[in-house]
Amino acid sequence: MFFRDDRFIPSSNEDKNVVKEWDQLPQKSISYRLPKVLKPVHYNVKILPILTTEGVNNATLYSAPGEVEIYVQCLEPVNNITLHSRVQNIYENLTQIIDLSTGEIVEIIKQDYDEIREFYIISLEHLLVSARKYLVKITFDSEVSLTRQDGLYRSHYVDVEHNTTKFLAVTQFAELNARAAFVCFDEPEFLATFNVTIGRHVSFSSVSNSPMISSQPIVGMDSWYWDTFAATVPMPTYLVAFIVSDYGSIESDLSQYEKSVRILAPKSNIQNGYANYSVNLAPLLLKTYEQLFQLDYAMEKMDLAAIYDFQHGAMEHYGLNTYLPENLLYHPMSDTEKSRFQLSQVVSHELAHQYFGNLVVPEWFTGFWLKEGFATYFSFVGMNYTTPEFEPLDLIGTNTIQAAMEIDVAGNSHPLQFTDKGNPHETADYNSVVLYLKGASMVRMMEGFLGWNVLLEGLQDSHSSVHQDNLFDTLTEYANSLDILPENYTVKMIMDKWTLESGFPIILVNGSSPSSNSSDVTISQVYYNGSSSSEWVVPLRILQEDVNSTQHLWLVPPNALTFQYNPNNWILLNSEATGYYRVVYDEQLSFHLLRQLESSHERIPTGSRSQLFDDYLTLAFNTDFVELEAALAFTKYLAKETKYSVWIPVLKHMNTYMKYFIGLLNLDALQVYWYPRVEAVITFIGIQQGNAEAGLSVIFRADLLDFACMLDMKFCVQYANQLFAEWSENPSQNNIPLDLRTLVYCTALRNGTSQIFDFAYKQFQDESDEKLKSQILNGLICSESLSDLARLLNEVIITPISDRNQAVSILATLASKPSGREALIHFIDENSDTMIDFFNGPLTIAAIVYEMSTYYCTVEQLNSFQAFLTRHSDIFMDPEVSWVVDLALETVRMNIQWVETYGQRMLTWFLNNSNM
Template identity: 30%
Template sequence: MGKGFYISKPLGFVLFGLGAGAVLTIFALSVVYVQEKRKNEVNARDGTRIVTTAAPHRTSAPSNEAWDKYRLPDALLPEYYNVTLWPRLVPDEEGMYIFTGKSGVVFTCLKETNLILIHSNELNFTLTSEMHHAKLTGLGGTSAPAILETWFQTQTQFMVIQLKRKLQVGKSYWLYTEFHGELSDNLGGFYRSEYTENDVKKVVATTQMQPTAARNVFPCFDEPSMKAVFHLTLLHPPGTVALSNDNQEVLQTRFEPTEKMSTYLLAFVVSEFTNIRSPPEIRIWGRREAIESCQGDYALNVTFPILKYLENYYNTTYPLSKSDQIALPDFAAGAMENWGLVTYRELSLFYDPKVSSNEDKEWVVTVITHELAHMWFGNLVTMRWWNDLWLNEGFASYVSYLAADYVEPTWNIKDLMVQQQVQKAFDVDSLVSSHPLSSREDEVITPDQIDQLFDTITYSKGAAILRMLSEFLTESIFANGLHNYLHEYAYSNTVYTDLWKKLQEVTSINEIMNRWILQMGFPVVTIDTRTGSITQQHFLIHPEAVVDNYEWFVPITWLKSGSNMGQHWLLTKTASYEPMKTDTDWLLANLNVTGYYRVNYDPQNWERLLTQLNSDHKVIPVLNRGQIIDDAFNLARADIINITLALRTTKYLYEEKEYIPWESAVRNLEYFFLMFDRTEVYGPLQGIYGKGKLKYCMVCVTSVYRYNQINAVSMACKTGVKGCSELTRMWYRQWMKNPDTNPYGKCFSKYLEYSIDPNLIRKQDITYAIVYIADNVIGQPLVWDFVRANWEHITKDFDDGSFFSGGLINGITKKFSTEFELQQLCCLIFIFWKPFTFDMQAIERAIEQTKANIKWISENKAQVMNWLIEQSD
């Protein structure tokens, strides 16, 4: 699927229906304003005022000129950089935080050219003695051509240097620049994070380069395949410490050269942080108060075992001499796998046993394992271009569960992958607005198109597909192929088919896996036990949606009345097997949910499965008990089976003591509460799932699995159980009386105003704060009005990843289920949408989901109401 200006056909028809006149609004609102950075800054060395003459900034219509294309030409290849940066941790007289820098890069000419293109964005440059914005020198006795002209191509983010003659093939050159930029608080590039310690404000200078922000820090060839060695020096005030990807020398300012690596993996921090450490050279960094209160201890304790597990899993030694991990007060993502200096949100690295939950602890260990898995897969071997980002992130997501299971073997954490990754991916991948895991390189060009790839499909579907591949290959064969892959391509770049080649040394997978990688969506496999027919079709949550006629190579594993029947392949749309010979045998497909597909059966087999659940549910594996519930509810939402059949899968739960089936039920019933909390169905829904045997069991099994306590309290409060309501109201009243723990006042509207004030709620937490309020039936309309009124102010902070805008839009629209709400959502596009933003994709998904909700309610409301009434009799 194309990105950027692409609009799907279904969305196109909706927009057309709103009136052609509104199109004018798009063009009026899509004007791009480019504001020039101030030209007078403080000299990096002596503090005197200097004047810089900015090179021309050009924008132009698309052309065949190299500088109007987003990809670098293949004429130059960097070898190493020398970069010196000086971040100012106090504001200047104009109230701005700045950084100054000097950078030199050695590159080799691969093809004759009189043009140097190097990425640069939001930087101001000092003129050299030749009155240009860069200086070019030949190396090894080579004379460098003179610079004819320099300018900045704003749209494609290039510094363009035209030369008077061509560079020589095979020769190396040195390009030198001096520059300065803003150390802003936008959570990207080289930015500042602030916190208070002993009533004193502290400033941290830190980085987030992924995916395309290294160019905001210094001029560089900012593409993953342009790997180079980095020599870094940081200038910083007394009392602070400087960190980077590699070890420090005595002064703690100049660092050893890095390994050969991509620009997006570079990181450095200047702070007053302290650390705890363990041999061999593992350190956890953070605020002094947090470190001294032992919040980094858990991370330190698990890091070495995780690294040893991964060394064994990859059969490859850890590539670096040290491992630094640092918790930052302000950080947009959960964490970032910078090679040797992994950066985290504080809640992703710190665990405080006095206040943190078990869920917090699990989050810490899975994030750490995810990031450390990247030290090999992603950093040592890196994708050639961002269209294969899924391989990096999907793989790290998959392996994180294996490593976490090794470190915490009593948690059964591998089982959680089904709900946290597989079913999470199903939700997005069942929409027409989904996209394939991998696309052509020329479909992912602009920074905004790259940003769009950091989504649920890339992470969760990627993990689910790799889990499926590992299962049908066996884990040992899969791991052996990974070792061969890492060994052959170390310190270089690959495409996903390079991994297939290594795995195909033991078995043929290319044709099988390409169906899962290059096609969006997934199948529902329908098994008719009466006739022996097996069919597959593209599963879509909106039953009237139209997509391409895909088919997959599906690995089918199944149980027949409890006996494992092995693995078979569904290679076409239809196939057959020997039908059931008795009326009592039941069949269950997709054993332990290792395949990335849903399963439907003939009505008779559904009944036999329900009978088995109600008589002896433990005969069915626990993952499949959760699968039966999740598949049934989603098949009903897609109008494939009757809604009452889905509801009946929950009746056996009064005997269920395992977390996973309960979580599937709670998660799917949540959709009913979302859809019906403003209707007459809500009361009977509360009655059945709050005051009967299901409620009793939810409370009685809290000691069996740590998450069941969360589900028990949540369901009890949602369904109006008196004891829960009274308890939480009491807690709330106590919290409201304490000004130290409740600084935000008494009402939703006031809290929403605080959510966009970075002095009260950090930018990294804006989405969470707003969505939490939207989860409340009273708060949701307030949030919707607030977000529309403050759209531009809010979305300007989401320039660094679609997880944030996507999460915001999904969170505030997931209750939408009326035609009026659909029209409001569609109008949002015309009023606020701008070209080259990723908000469009999230809104498109919300529109599709809202249409599906409207249809589902109209077709199922009466049936659900009648079933609930019948159960209450």
């Protein structure tokens, strides 16, 4: 699965209450697990989703009648069969159990439903006999849900050519929703083979996990067919999938990879070339993984389908992946390199799941980090072979470890391995980003201390259904043969603390004082919140200035680690940044690192330079570990830094604080300091994008120019204005590189006249491509003219030019700009009723107001913000939203505090260092 990264509204207090209530319930008083007395071996699933009533007698539109035959093996004598079911209705009189060794029918005495556990229990007159096989036949009614986006549900797309809305039926069974479509043993460890048969009208076609083997007319239903699909390999129910649609498809070149790979999407998408990129990428990835893991992809074919109504970013169903369109469809005329990177990563992730997740399945939901962590990690490895222009291996640290540590300190983080709370619906947020990012970080760290070969061999030895303990045991065996682990430790003993608890340690490195005679360095750990009760077993990769090779050492609690070093040299602890922790050096050691960065920065590995910035720029605020000035000092050498992965944490942190400087403190001081550094690197990359240039350098340039133009650096503003002027002279020929368009529009509009706004607005109206249109809109938002912005808001809300989601994103962007906030306040003052109507209630307005609050940071701003909230107390006192408003006020108070504590210090530092 891949998470959907568009959560805008702050997480609700109500969610937390739900968790609280659940916590108060007696835990594990009943078992939610199915008894392990029967083992499903094979399913025949037959479902008839009614997407049209043409040719149908007496069936309701969007009903989905079905039958399931389950071949089960009896492991222990038992007098009932317990299955999962959330279908509408079971025809009890048709339920049948047959003893396959005798052919006799097993007598049923009653059938019960346990709605809390979603069990369907068939009680039998006699005990089933161990080792015998039985056939369970159940006939039921399920539905194509119009209200949910899981189980079997309806999705839609707009047929542009005919300007109509088309519907399709699609499934999403992860994590607990196969039971909504058919009765089954719906737990991940019950692996079975599946033969799926789907009924559909002639105007549709169907796909499932395996290739279709027959299509037969349905007796009594004119123009309807039963499509039967080949048996799958053994797999859990949550990986079963089927789609009934009128989609088109494009197939891969079979001479490049022998198994069929198809992209499924609305026909116009296929005809206009939106599937061409993925249809080349996907087979290349499958081939890469086959070579990497020395194992053939297990299914006969792979289909990748675009689904417009989807609660996740993508899902790895065996042989039939589903994707949000933006993660599968790409066009070089409208998509940026940044979006091509995201798409490539998601496809790479889902195809890695064909090994981690589908072939090796976590035995229970609590261990889903295993599949998400491995798939996320290997998506970078897969991309390194298929899309090396993005230099993906350089981005593992920034995109997994740094991103994970940022969220793994918050109060709402959670351990990777979920605690089993009994009810699997309540056990975990399966969509949690922590699973992906920290999961991948753990794989990265294990690879760091075990080595690539041990990790790969351990994985290849894993059984089809796995608990993290099994995997750790296997890895221990390999590691012991190579003497990698600390004495008397297993991989489990090392990894349990990292995976069963949230957070991470901070490693402190202290040399001896220059006045003493000693030359010992001491390495110790503290918990990230400052408490000293930190007991992680920490793998260290140590690099020293006068030593050529990397040393591998362990920091084993409760002791600190001490060894001799040369006090005149630097020492680096987390070489290549494979460890999931932060490192802080004492003043003398920091000075030596700084000296090395300024004289020859490449001596420090790229990953470590990047991690050093992330560690120091994070810990400089709201902790006592690092002085702000010491963290900023590392940025001095950046004019020579040409690696994007090092600039990522720098830009991330600077952009976060930029809002306090814009219009409040002194932007000039930042501009003067950063100008020579950014300009030097832009000159190195080249300000102009080459004709055939692709990949990371395009993204790097765009991010740097974004920063430069935001700081009003002259070279950047001039370049943006020049590109915009060329376009306005010849509107039919837009040569602005796609990755720079929003930035160029925004810069030109911010400094521009009403004529420029009018020109851009006309282009916006004339543009038919939604993505290109949205880029112009994001530029229009940057105008600083309140009357132009008022006009824009009227167009967006009063006469909707965009759908609600797009409107939300426009308002959120407006909230990030000083003039935008002013325009929004005026607009809400005059049109609050219209907005509440447009957004179906006050929650969206409250979320926008919250977004605005993140930018206010003076007492005056707090006062006028409070006055605004009071003017609209009718909206903001509503209990549905009052908690968001409270959060917003708290945020402004924290911002004021931040400016008082750090703002002035930062400003002073930049002023004092701007001539260096």
